[in-house]
Amino acid sequence: MLDQLKCKQSGTLLDVMQVINTNGKGIAFIVDDENKFCGVMTDGDIRRLLLDGKDLSAGIQDLPNSECTVAYSHESFQEMLDKTNESVSILPVLNDANELVDFFQYQNKVYVPVATPNLKGNEFKYLVDAYLSTWISSSGSYIRQFEDEFSTYCQCEYGVAVSNGTVAIHLALEALGVGKGDEVIVPDLTFAATINAVFHAGATPVIVDVDEDSWCIDPAEIEKAISPKTKAIIPVHIYGQVCDMDRIMSLSKKHNLYVIEDCAEAHGATFKGQKVGSFGHISTFSFFGNKVITTGEGGMCVTNDADLNDQMCVLRDHGMSKEKRYWHDRVGYNYRMTNLQAAIGVGQLERIDEILQFRREIEQAYKEICTDINFIQFEKDFENKNRITWLVSALVTNGKRDELIAKLKAESIDARPFFYPLGDMEPYKDYVFSNENSKKLSAMGINFPTGQALTDKLKKRIKSVFQEFA
Ligand SMILES: Cc1ncc(COP(=O)(O)O)c(C=O)c1O
Numbered sequence: 001m002l003d004q005l006k007c008k009q010s011g012t013l014l015d016v017m018q019v020i021n022t023n024g025k026g027i028a029f030i031v032d033d034e035n036k037f038c039g040v041m042t043d044g045d046i047r048r049l050l051l052d053g054k055d056l057s058a059g060i061q062d063l064p065n066s067e068c069t070v071a072y073s074h075e076s077f078q079e080m081l082d083k084t085n086e087s088v089s090i091l092p093v094l095n096d097a098n099e100l101v102d103f104f105q106y107q108n109k110v111y112v113p114v115a116t117p118n119l120k121g122n123e124f125k126y127l128v129d130a131y132l133s134t135w136i137s138s139s140g141s142y143i144r145q146f147e148d149e150f151s152t153y154c155q156c157e158y159g160v161a162v163s164n165g166t167v168a169i170h171l172a173l174e175a176l177g178v179g180k181g182d183e184v185i186v187p188d189l190t191f192a193a194t195i196n197a198v199f200h201a202g203a204t205p206v207i208v209d210v211d212e213d214s215w216c217i218d219p220a221e222i223e224k225a226i227s228p229k230t231k232a233i234i235p236v237h238i239y240g241q242v243c244d245m246d247r248i249m250s251l252s253k254k255h256n257l258y259v260i261e262d263c264a265e266a267h268g269a270t271f272k273g274q275k276v277g278s279f280g281h282i283s284t285f286s287f288f289g290n291k292v293i294t295t296g297e298g299g300m301c302v303t304n305d306a307d308l309n310d311q312m313c314v315l316r317d318h319g320m321s322k323e324k325r326y327w328h329d330r331v332g333y334n335y336r337m338t339n340l341q342a343a344i345g346v347g348q349l350e351r352i353d354e355i356l357q358f359r360r361e362i363e364q365a366y367k368e369i370c371t372d373i374n375f376i377q378f379e380k381d382f383e384n385k386n387r388i389t390w391l392v393s394a395l396v397t398n399g400k401r402d403e404l405i406a407k408l409k410a411e412s413i414d415a416r417p418f419f420y421p422l423g424d425m426e427p428y429k430d431y432v433f434s435n436e437n438s439k440k441l442s443a444m445g446i447n448f449p450t451g452q453a454l455t456d457k458l459k460k461r462i463k464s465v466f467q468e469f470a
Contacts, residue, residue: 005029005092005103009038009064013049014056016041029092029100030064037092037100039064070094071104080104109412112458114391115290116451118355123347130343138317140339146346147300150285153268153349154277156302158309161337161345162316165264165286168299169197169234171335172260172282175301175311178203182231187217188422188435189442190236193286194262195422195431203231207422209434213380215239215393215441219247225433226251232258237266237276239393239418239447242385245271245279260284264299267292268356270386277302282312287341292355292390293348295341358453359389365454366392369463373470375400376446391416391447400469401444407465418445 004023007016009032019028020043030038041064049063050056071080071091083091084106093102130142143161151159162168178184180202186195189210198205208221217235233252235243243261252259263269263277264286270276277283282305285291287298301312314322319332348355363378370376375398381387396404401417408415421442423432454462 002100002103006031006100007041007060008033009061011060012056013046013054013058013060013063016060017043017046017056020046025090025105027090029103030060031100035099037070037094037098039066040068040092041065068092072096073101081106109461110452110458111412112414112449113451114414114416114447114449117289117294118351118358119344119347121347121351123344126343126347127340130339133339135339138336138338140342142339142342142346143337146295146337146342146349149346149349150300151302153275153352154263154283154285154302155275156278156283157304158302158306160301160303160309160312160316161342162299162301162335163337164297165262165284165288165291165299166193166197167333167335168284168286168301169194169260169262170200171312171315171333172284172301173197173201173203173232174315174333175308176232176258176260176281178231178258181229183227183229185217185222185225185230185233185433186422187234187236187238188432188438189215189238189419190262190422191264191419192422192425192428193264194234194236195428198234199427204229205428205431206230207428207432207435209436210238210438210441211244212437212441214241214244214382214385215379215445216241216243217248218437219244219251221434222248222251226255226257230255230257232260234260234262235280236262236264237269237387239379240266240269240388240390241379242266242269242271242276242382242387245276249279258282264288264291265390266388268352269388272384273386278304281305282308287345287348292359292388293345293352295337295345295348298337298341298345300337356388359392359450362450362452362454363389363392365459366394366448366462369454369459370466373466375469376466389450391450393418393445393447395441395444396446397444398469401446404465404469405446407468408462411461411465413462413465414449416447418442418447 007019007028026043071093090105147159182203184198188207211218259280261280261283282303285300287295315332316335319328319330321327377395379393421438422428423435
């Protein structure tokens with residue numbers, strides 16, 4: 001990198017511009033033929049010189065600022081750090097012979113990722129235990145333990161751990177016998193995994209709109225979209241919000257349809273005091289690294305139906321008969337989770353309440369930042385629905401969502417837009433029944449990071465960005 005910051009004193013203004021353009025740091029260190037430091041030139045210096053009528057081919061012999069702040073290689077980190085400030089964040093480091101030997105840069109902006117796994121409990125201990133047991137594939141005690149404990153957490157009888165949340169949905173569809181010729185109703189506002197799994201099962205998706213207040217699948221739209229071919233509904237508890245499970249389950253009864261709850265983003269949420277995942281015939285979870293609890297990659301199907309549980313266990317393991325090893329009654333899959341993943345999952349589950357509380361506090365902090373900001377409308381709370389905070393989700397109502405995200409990114413804050421409407425994308429566009437609200441929400445929605453507690457400094461950084469848009 002140091003070479004990309006250097007420019008020879010015998011060069012021209014154009015040479016300096018090229019160096020600055022390549023290193024992207026807005027500065028060049030000027031050295032003579034012996035690598036002796038002559039000074040710095042910044043992009044601002046060049047701009048001023050050009051405005052003063054200097055030519056790009058002009059030599060830079062006398063131009064570098066030799067009065068600039070420099071660091072010396074014998075100085076400590078703290079001494080160098082103390083020389084940086086708001087306007088000087090990068091320093092040339094010189095040796096005693098005044099030669100340029102290094103540079104020092106202090107990025108005052110801590111990167112805030114959209115999500116960070118919180119692995120501070122027993123995860124590592126259990127992982128090492130699984131490792132030392134040598135049961136590192138898909139047999140081993142942590143798998144059963146994770147399945148038992150997570151299904152109990154979801155108020156369900158059975159859990160089938162799988163390799164990710166997408167195959168969990170596919171496995172559920174297969175176990176329910178949903179396939180070619182069947183229609184499956186999915187919401188337009190969701191991650192594509194929900195609809196992809198329907199295609200994987202060979203069924204036909206029917207995309208319906210979401211409710212504009214809850215952002216979840218709209219039961220009235222489900223009802224309109226039901227046809228004689230409809231076999232299943234996949235409500236998605238999107239962004240930690242809870243679908244109207246009373247209305248969805250009554251549609252399921254009335255029309256004899258299966259319900260697969262996609263709970264990938266809503267671990268621990270409840271509807272009328274009952275955990276999401278415990279309403280559907282089968283429900284699915286993801287334990288991807290950005291989810292409330294994680295196993296790296298991973299997922300689980302939960303159910304209260306013993307027969308469906310048996311079928312999923314068989315299908316997950318190549319369709320192999322439980323009674324007769326290497327005998328296959330059905331074409332199955334390898335969708336197994338490893339004991340290593342499950343060990344992490346057991347550790348995560350021990351602290352799920354703490355993790356959810358941590359995220360809730362981050363959401364609260366965003367709300368406090370926004371007390372005098374009126375263009376951010378946070379996710380709503382509804383009677384009888386106890387949603388969770390996955391990411392901090394909100395709508396940007398002033399039409400500047402994308403600019404806000406870009407500005408936050410420039411401040412190293414990894415905010416994300418809502419998912420695109422499924423119906424806007426080529427593979428799915430022919431399957432839309434309705435998606436008006438979803439389109440509107442998708443264009444306005446933003447997810448703020450929940451990976452890191454908001455320190456006072458970070459709150460200030462975020463607030464100053466918000467205020468620019470007020
Ligand atoms: C709503 C939804 N469904 C399904 C999935 C798929 O989960 P995975 O990434 O574990 O396959 C995800 C997440 O990634 C999701 O957000």
